[in-house]
Amino acid sequence: MNSKSGIKRLCIIGVGLIGGSLARALRRADVVEHIIGVGRSRKNLETALQLGVVDEITHDIGEGVRNADIVIVAVPMGMYENIFRAMAEHLQKHTIISDVGSTKSHALKVAKQYLTDASRFVPAHPIAGTEESGAAASFAGLFDDHTCILTPEESTDPEAVQCVEQMWKAAGSHVMQMDAATHDDLLAAVSHLPHLAAFALVNAVNKQKSGVFDPFAFAAGGFRDFTRIASSSPEMWRDIALCNRQALMHQLAALQKELSRLGDVLRKNDGKTLLDEFSAAKKARDQWLKENGTDL
């Protein structure tokens, strides 16, 4: 893509919340001529077609990618191997490949394993989403003012990087670059860990449920917001957790350490330290919200 001609043929593999929203955002920006949606679910693809998210649909990945200028892999991380293996032989030399996955080291690893020319693969991660999924949940504004992180390597074709960067800017994102390992550590901290903790907390509470003791009946807005991400797709988060498990285990250990410390403080009935801990958290969170609140 360049700013004059736009994208002639865009292939989106996986027309879900992210893939569908990218299609809508690029249409809104009028930078794409033809969008082919590839997927397994006939129902979801037909929805995408009916809603005008894509122009053409197919189950055949070879057919989908064959004449594409850009291919966006927007499937759960657990499907990367199958998708990259299946599309590799059908890609043209000029085709740029990118993805939207939440863990970038794994994406690079799979691309190098299967693509003939991995230098045309530009790993990308738009930091946006809701707990909804499917083409029907997609909307053009999903990426507006959100960050999209690209994690190219030294060997990545600079022209391909520029093209993907322009695409995400057209979709409304702020684009930045960093290396894949740093990305994975950062996202483990602010995204993967909260998801893990939310799932764990809901399970911890749910296991105590009994005829007389139903904690959920008394949960309010705080619980709803804290656990919103526990309503996310279990398959997607299993994949993310496994693909980024080293970084996630590291973050999990950091959280467990904090919780143990708070447990000790409670045991000692130490109000001063408890206040210090809570105040530090509030300060950090309020500061973050002040700096980033309007972008969320």
Next chain:
Amino acid sequence: MNSKSGIKRLCIIGVGLIGGSLARALRRADVVEHIIGVGRSRKNLETALQLGVVDEITHDIGEGVRNADIVIVAVPMGMYENIFRAMAEHLQKHTIISDVGSTKSHALKVAKQYLTDASRFVPAHPIAGTEESGAAASFAGLFDDHTCILTPEESTDPEAVQCVEQMWKAAGSHVMQMDAATHDDLLAAVSHLPHLAAFALVNAVNKQKSGVFDPFAFAAGGFRDFTRIASSSPEMWRDIALCNRQALMHQLAALQKELSRLGDVLRKNDGKTLLDEFSAAKKARDQWLKENGTDL
């Protein structure tokens, strides 16, 4: 209060988010004649007066409670001892005392320690709130369709219980009763524990912040919602955590157990168990939202 005459003189000690919202809700229902606000902060009291939340303000607790029909203690749990001690000698025989605190065993303990006649004390906990505080943040609809739990004991005057129940119904709440210990266990699970975990997670992430590594810069909507409660008042949550620390330590241990289990599963790269865990959490959370979503 009865449905015919309403409340003649209501004294609210602590005209913050909860106290102020109760005043507004009772006014909206037209069931109160005169509201006296008691507090330490002149600025907050004057705001409450200017906004019409209360009719009269005083720093003098004796003056505030002296002729009240109902006294509502709406201060942080850590101030209960001082407040109950200070008001005890000024209460009339017919005055009903209630509170809005998040831990009920502690409230009962303090009431029994200081009140001449603790049978007129009806412990109450409206399950509603925002992370805001102060009279300016109060609004009449805060309790609409939210649950308010009363935890009277066998020795509590049934007439006083009925009166407090009617008051909370007039304020828009669903009222239910249970014993204080059950209440405290339930709330430790669905409210106090999520707050502790949110504070801990923000601290765990914040401690990793450095010049090159700023996780907060990449946090998105999931992080915002997960950590919203970490912007709550540190003083209030210190008090709640300490007043309910046995139940909270029990819940903290349950969460730590779940997190350790997830850590083991990650270490073993066990996708099947991870999916089962995440799916169980999503199912429980979605079911809860389906049953209670409209009330939140």
